[in-house]
Amino acid sequence: MSKKVGFVGAGFVGAEAARQVMSEGIANVALVDIVGDMAKGKALDLTEAAPILKTAKSAIGGSDYKLLQDSDVVVVTAGIPRKPGMSRDDLLKTNILITKEVCNGIRKYAPGSIVIMVTNPLDAIVYVAQKFLEGTCKVIGMAGALDSARFRTFLSMETGVSSDDIQAMVLGSHGDAMVPLVSSASISGIPAKELINEKRLDEIVERTQKGGGEIVALLKTGSAYYAPGISVASMVKAIILDENKIIPTCTQLNGEYGESGVFMGVPAILGTDGVKKIIEVSLSEKEKKLWENSLNHVRELMSVSDSIIKNEKIQF
Numbered sequence: 286m287s288k289k290v291g292f293v294g295a296g297f298v299g300a301e302a303a304r305q306v307m308s309e310g311i312a313n314v315a316l317v318d319i320v321g322d323m324a325k326g327k328a329l330d331l332t333e334a335a336p337i338l339k340t341a342k343s344a345i346g347g348s349d350y351k352l353l354q355d356s357d358v359v360v361v362t363a364g365i366p367r368k369p370g371m372s373r374d375d376l377l378k379t380n381i382l383i384t385k386e387v388c389n390g391i392r393k394y395a396p397g398s399i400v401i402m403v404t405n406p407l408d409a410i411v412y413v414a415q416k417f418l419e420g421t422c423k424v425i426g427m428a429g430a431l432d433s434a435r436f437r438t439f440l441s442m443e444t445g446v447s448s449d450d451i452q453a454m455v456l457g458s459h460g461d462a463m464v465p466l467v468s469s470a471s472i473s474g475i476p477a478k479e480l481i482n483e484k485r486l487d488e489i490v491e492r493t494q495k496g497g498g499e500i501v502a503l504l505k506t507g508s509a510y511y512a513p514g515i516s517v518a519s520m521v522k523a524i525i526l527d528e529n530k531i532i533p534t535c536t537q538l539n540g541e542y543g544e545s546g547v548f549m550g551v552p553a554i555l556g557t558d559g560v561k562k563i564i565e566v567s568l569s570e571k572e573k574k575l576w577e578n579s580l581n582h583v584r585e586l587m588s589v590s591d592s593i594i595k596n597e598k599i600q601f
């Protein structure tokens with residue numbers, strides 16, 4: 286049977302990811318958005334591209350969660366961006382409430398699917414979605430795939446070597462506290478440190494950590510969506526085609542890296558069951574400090590999320 290990928294949130298990132306999934310002929314797609322006609326329109330637009338893409342895949346869209354039925358993977362980008370005057374906690378509260386509504390729809394129509402959360406603040410949203418969907422779906426988050434792509438891009442710009450020849454990963458949380466791994470970054474197997482001096486590497490790490498903000502500042506409205514959408518599609522592809530690719534993924538740690546319960550971005554083998562295995566890499570002293578900082582940041586987000594869930598009396 287043909288595979289199906291559901292997208293809740295048909296905005297910039299959701300639509301770009303869906304376009305990539307259809308363009309590569311990976312699966313049929315369903316777009317669900319609170320703005321139903323917009324999702325329906327984008328789905329029709331995508332389907333009309335099929336004859337030129339030479340794919341037999343098609344798209345459906347609307348506001349009804351029933352459209353998610355039989356999805357193998359569901360990608361969630363639904364949420365609101367921070368508005369002027371809104372604190373990070375206000376944003377978290379609103380997006381937790383949206384996540385709850387979305388998870389109810391997924392539980393009803395796509396139980397057993399692998400769920401990829403994308404909505405910000407990513408680490409907290411993955412944590413609450415896993416709470417809402419416990420026993421129904423496996424939940425992971427996309428951030429490291431994007432942050433790693435940015436890191437590789439900047440290493441490529443620095444060396445003039447094709448980004449395809451650059452292996453580098455970003456672990457930890459999404460945002461300023463992420464952990465770009467310089468110690469294991471390589472250019473066709475040559476340690477990056479042998480080709481780039483420490484000062485420049487530090488600058489590349491910082492640019493990677495602030496990569497999202499750099500695009501926001503240029504766009505003036507909204508945030509990045511091409512690289513995020515394509516990063517989502519790479520995770521979807523690894524799962525649907527059982528590729529066993531190592532992709533940095535936000536997932537719950539169960540003893541790996543000496544931690545349990547916390548959600549962190551770590552290298553994971555992605556295939557049919559979602560995360561098949563978490564890979565533990567050794568970190569330099571500098572990276573260990575960043576990792577600790579990242580852990581504290583995620584723990585703080587998880588605890589603020591717990592308070593919101595308690596204060597708002599949100600039931601699972």
Ligand code: TXD
Binds near residue numbers: 364459
């Ligand atoms: O690396 C990452 N994880 C990220 C995350 C990279 C890029 C973007 N990142 C976050 O993804 C971003 O901060 C947002 O939280 C999400 C989605 O970003 P996008 O740029 O796609 O935002 P849009 O265009 O505003 O899309 C959000 C859609 C929009 O169409 C709303 O109508 C819809 O979500 N929405 C809903 N759909 C269904 N149900 C409900 N309740 C709902 N509320 C809003």
